[in-house]
Amino acid sequence: MSITYVVPASFSTVGSGLSRPECVVATATGDVVASDWRGGVSIVRSDGGRVETRLALNSPISLRPNGISFTAARSLLIAQLGDCGGVWTLAPDGTLSPFLTEIEGAPLPPTNFAIEDECHRTWISVSTRQYPRQLAWRPDVADGFVACVTQAGARLVADGLHYANEVRLDPSGRFLYVVETFGRRLIRYPVDADGTLGARETVVHFEYGFFPDGFAFDVQGxxxxxxxxSNRVVRVRADREIETVETAFAAGIMAREHLGRIPGTTLQHVTSLSFGDHDRRTVFL
Structure with missing residues (x-):
C-alpha cells in the first residue's frame, strides 16, 4: 500500500493554555471543546480563541478526563482516566453524575473513550486491565476491551484488544471502528441492531513506529x-490506501520518558482530531 504525507492547506493555533487536551471535539459553530485534566473541559470559542472552562462542581471523584463526546442531550460523556475509572456525564451547569462505573460485576478500570451513536447506544473503550497502564505499553499484552450500553444494560462486546483507544461507528452505522494503539492497527466489526458485534477485520496495520491514537471520518469517507x-497524522482512504522509541516498545520496556516532549516541532504527541466549521473541512488537532 502506498504512503504519502498529508500537507495541510494552512496550519494555525486556535487555543492555548490548555491542560492536557487529550481529546478534541469541534462543533459546527467553530467552537472546539477539549478535555481538561483539571476536572472537566476547556472550550475554545470561535471569536478569537477565547478559552472558557467547564469544570465539574462538587465532584465526588478526582476527575481526570481522557476521551470526551457530546450526547444527544448536549451533556458531555467523559471517560475517567483516574484510578477509579468509569464514564461520567458532565451537564452544562457543571453537575457531574456517574454514567457507568462497573460492568459485569467488576469496576471499570481507567477508561479511555466513550461515545453515543445515533441509535442511543454508548460505546466505551478500556485500553487495559493492567495497573499502572504502562505495563501494557508492550507487544505481548492485549487485555483491552469495548463495552456497549443500551436500554437493556451494559455488556462487553469485544475483548483481548491490544490497547483499545478511540472507538466510533462509521458514517453508515454498519461498522464499529476501534484503534489498537500498541497493536498498531485500526480494526472494525459489523454491528447488529442490539449492539452485538460480528467478526473483527483489520482495516489497516500501520507501519513501523506508528502508534495510532485518535481518529475521525472526513466527508469523503x-x-x-x-x-x-512519530507525531504524525495520516489519512486512510476509502479504498484503504494510506496517505500519509520503536526499540523500547519491541523490548517491552516503554515508559513515560518515551512519551516526553518532542523537540523542534509544533505538534506534540498528537492524540486526537475532529472536523468542524459549517462544512466540516477544517481539522482541529
Whole structure:
C-alpha cells in the first residue's frame, strides 16, 4: 500500500493554555471543546480563541478526563482516566453524575473513550486491565476491551484488544471502528441492531513506529488517524490506501520518558482530531 504525507492547506493555533487536551471535539459553530485534566473541559470559542472552562462542581471523584463526546442531550460523556475509572456525564451547569462505573460485576478500570451513536447506544473503550497502564505499553499484552450500553444494560462486546483507544461507528452505522494503539492497527466489526458485534477485520496495520491514537471520518469517507511518538497524522482512504522509541516498545520496556516532549516541532504527541466549521473541512488537532 502506498504512503504519502498529508500537507495541510494552512496550519494555525486556535487555543492555548490548555491542560492536557487529550481529546478534541469541534462543533459546527467553530467552537472546539477539549478535555481538561483539571476536572472537566476547556472550550475554545470561535471569536478569537477565547478559552472558557467547564469544570465539574462538587465532584465526588478526582476527575481526570481522557476521551470526551457530546450526547444527544448536549451533556458531555467523559471517560475517567483516574484510578477509579468509569464514564461520567458532565451537564452544562457543571453537575457531574456517574454514567457507568462497573460492568459485569467488576469496576471499570481507567477508561479511555466513550461515545453515543445515533441509535442511543454508548460505546466505551478500556485500553487495559493492567495497573499502572504502562505495563501494557508492550507487544505481548492485549487485555483491552469495548463495552456497549443500551436500554437493556451494559455488556462487553469485544475483548483481548491490544490497547483499545478511540472507538466510533462509521458514517453508515454498519461498522464499529476501534484503534489498537500498541497493536498498531485500526480494526472494525459489523454491528447488529442490539449492539452485538460480528467478526473483527483489520482495516489497516500501520507501519513501523506508528502508534495510532485518535481518529475521525472526513466527508469523503476517509479516516484521519493521529499517531503518538512519530507525531504524525495520516489519512486512510476509502479504498484503504494510506496517505500519509520503536526499540523500547519491541523490548517491552516503554515508559513515560518515551512519551516526553518532542523537540523542534509544533505538534506534540498528537492524540486526537475532529472536523468542524459549517462544512466540516477544517481539522482541529
Amino acid at each position: 476517509g479516516i484521519w488517524v493521529t499517531s503518538l511518538v
